[in-house]
Amino acid sequence: MPKQVDHVSRRRLIAEAVCSLADERGLEGVTLRDVAARAQVSMGAVQRCFRTKEEMLVFALGHISERINERVQARLVRSPAQSPGTALGHAVTEVSLLREEHRAEARVWLAFVAQAAVSTPLADTLKRNYAALQEAFTSLISEAGEAAASLDPQREARTLLALADGLTTHVLIGHLTPQEAHDVFHTHLTTLWIATAPAS
Template sequence: MPRQVDHEERRRRIAEAVCALIDEQGLEGVNLRDVATRAEVSMGAVQRCFRTKEEMLRFALGHIGRRVTERAHGRVVASPAQSAASMVGHVVGEVALLGDEHRAEARIWLAFLAAAAVDPALAAGLRTSYADLEGLLARLVAEASPALDARREARTLLALADGLTGHVLIGHRTAAEAADLLHAHLAGLWGTART
């Protein structure tokens, strides 16, 4: 009897391999042979899952975006008793990828961000991830402070998180300095009494 193949699991495994290669060598270092080797599947299996390298990269981008978004949503669900203002801080902290444990994701995300500047398909994938995160942040900001323009503040927080991610990766700021900047911005947003 032929073995059943979990195609979605295989696609996720391939996406993980793509992300690992991007982390080590950048987007230009991703090739079919290395992806197959890293994912421990045949080149034919990779080609059956993805018709082109571009399709594979788009899936890997969505995969990394979903991981970050799911973690951000998880922070909200895991602590429903927290104030909305606290949850905003936790979500933005997840998105900024400042922790050592998220450094590889930060490098991968920024590699995709740079490539998306000249690749409309990757740019569309990034816009989807940002829209999901912006929606979550806007809901939390509106709950925390109805007087604020929640959508504008959500956009600002995402831009700040991305900027801090880049600053930490290139060594312009330490992770602790970036976290302090993020907390200072949030303190200003809520007023010092709410920090």
């Protein structure tokens, strides 16, 4: 049992090293040798954890996805009495990685998205993650009840995911400030509920 715990911890340590290097250089600058140096382990230790670089990258992407999903769940649990609309706003905020403390994570995430265009294993990992987020968003929209009766929850969930990713990109390249991006999706959510509310 102790060996298994050490193995899991080492894989996570290596994943953090991958993310640190990807933030500095992009994924093209991530080598097994540099990852070993950044994680302060031997090359052999890295190779015992991961048979190939791609396997290592897939694990690192899963590691980031897990971290983001945990934050989404934490925001939802923190205020169990909140409305579905408020919960949805919290969830989109976490997924869009707009806050300053998540800027490095956003850079790494988009580096993985770009690499996934030419890597089937990375694309499959991303698709599973997006599917889980879409399901969570769909559920929140469906829970809005009468306010969302005229909406297609799945279509709106897809729209929000695409909006979140797009805003992440626009903030990273400096086209929008984090506050401007936040205003965009807040306005979208507000319009969404107003447009579907029954007439008084």
